[in-house]
Amino acid sequence: METQYIATPNTFRQGIKDCLPTLLGYVSIGLAFGVVATTSNLSILEIFLLSLLVYAGSAQFIFCGLYMAGAPVTVIILTTFIVNLRHLLMALTVAPYFTKYSSLRNIGFGTLLTDETFGVAVTKIAQENRLGGNWMDGLNITAYSTWVIACTVGGLIGKWMPDAESWGLDYALAAMFIALLILSLASSPRHQIMRYLKLIGIMGLTLYCLLYFMPGHLAVLIATLIVATIGVMTE
Amino acid sequence: MTTTVNMLLLLAGCALVTWLPRILPFLFVKSVELPDVVLRWLKYIPICILSALVFEGMFEEKGKLVVIDGYHFFAAIPTLLVAVWTKSLSKTVIVGVASMALLRLFFE
Structure with a gap:
């Protein structure tokens, strides 16, 4: 028996439309980042370049933290690498759906892959079992431009409103991760949900233990490798 | 609205190590069946x-x-x-x- 999937058009416009729900997250985190970055003594130009070139929320926050603490260049680059290495796993998940497109377009899809666009793409895969290139470009470019603008505007606001934490804006990132987790749980097969919940419990324990031995970002990476392996082994 | 050469090099380094893990699977999956x-x-x-x-x-x-x-x-x-x-x-x-x-x- 074949599963019935609802198909939405593979258009740039549909990509923009599917990106809209994530934009509030990008805007609030981007603004928060801009504000935080100004307090770390980054100039507006540097905030703009960082969001344009690195384009990864958590890595950008960590960059500011390390830069402010006077960490050496090698440490900042290595940490950025480790924090963003999860993109490798996400790209591996999404890339098989784009094999019919040219290398150049594939570089485009990969260059703009983030936690959030990945979350949206995975939801799309669960709903339709396919991904379209135009759709992905629409999703990616909307997210990217929103992010760069939000970060830069945040930097400008930072001059006037230096207390982002009391506004709860720093929590936007965590709330977004919770929403994405629930969304990917909700779109997985009903009979698998109990198993996934158990794996999430195992994740909590694994991460907790790992945090005694390594910084959080490394723990996220290693715990993911461990728990995904447990998932395959317990099938 | 200023920056330094050191900051530009640091940003370029961070950009490169972020970009490679993002794109390599997209180039590699094309030729290899996982x-x-x-x-x-x-x-x-x-x-x-x-x-x-x-x-x-x-x-x-x-x-x-x-x-x-x-x-x-x-x-x-x-x-x-x-x-x-x-x-x-x-x-x-x-x-x-x-x-x-x-x-x-x-x-x-």
């Missing part, structure tokens, strides 16, 4: 990474112990409920941010 076990393993990655990031935000180092951060824990409850009920990203983020702001307002 074995079935790898594909099954990859199915677990989204839920694993997302839950790891959620837990990582909630745990905090306190001296020699790793503890649950009270603010993050209590803000997560309404956030989680709204996520389950509405399945909406934007509503979840609004409720999450508002919960955290209220918690800080009343308990800080």
